[in-house]
Amino acid sequence: MPRERGVEATGVDPERLWLSSSTQPRRGRKPAYSREVITAAAVALADAEGLEAVTIRKVAARVGAGAMSLYSYAPDKETLLELMIDHVSAELPTTHTPTTAWRAELKAIAHLQRAHMLRHPWLPAALATRRTPGPNTLAFLERALAALRPTGLDGAAKLEVFAQLTAFVAGHVAHEIAQAEASRSPDRTAAEARYLTAVASDGRHPELAEALAAPGRPLTPEATFTRFLNRLIDGLDTA
Missing domain, CATH: 1.10.10.60 (Homeodomain-like)
Structure with missing residues (x-):
């Protein structure tokens, strides 16, 4: 049975x-x-x-x-x-207009993945265990590989880039969801802010104190994801 x-x-x-x-x-x-x-x-x-x-x-x-x-x-x-x-x-669009702007296309793919995972919050955990891509998954993979064609990377490297991108998005979305849950407790958020302020002023963490004193950046989930994504994609080495 x-x-x-x-x-x-x-x-x-x-x-x-x-x-x-x-x-x-x-x-x-x-x-x-x-x-x-x-x-x-x-x-x-x-x-x-x-x-x-x-x-x-x-x-x-x-x-x-x-x-x-x-x-x-x-x-x-x-x-x-x-x-x-x-x-x-099957919700992910698979059409691709050939372009040499592969970094922009990869970023677009990542944003599609993020929106997709936010619609289905169980996906980041599920993707960590999956083994066999089905036809709809393969169709989206085909789009990503086509986007990477101008890089000149070999097939194995293209697959690695897509795996790296998907892992980044899944990890970020999992963290994003967890942070959204934590933010629903204002007392905890305030306590964390007080704790970091105390640590930054104790004289034993000068690097942290300098980092926390730096000008703030937009902290919306979308803006944060975009900054992290840009660092990842812009730093890819295709040599």
């Missing part, structure tokens, strides 16, 4: 998952559900309650099915997670 599994990798077969000629069970009576419907229900559950809330049983309840009937579509949570990631990746 299939059992619920955690998010940790347990060995999804990418050929069976993505190259199968049919996404429907082949035996028995006509299926009452589709993989698309089940995956969409799982995504809605993760969006509403977080990744930890996603189980085969809860997804089954959302679509009005018995848990056992869903195992033909997603035998474990890892498989379901792969399906969820690729399902939402």
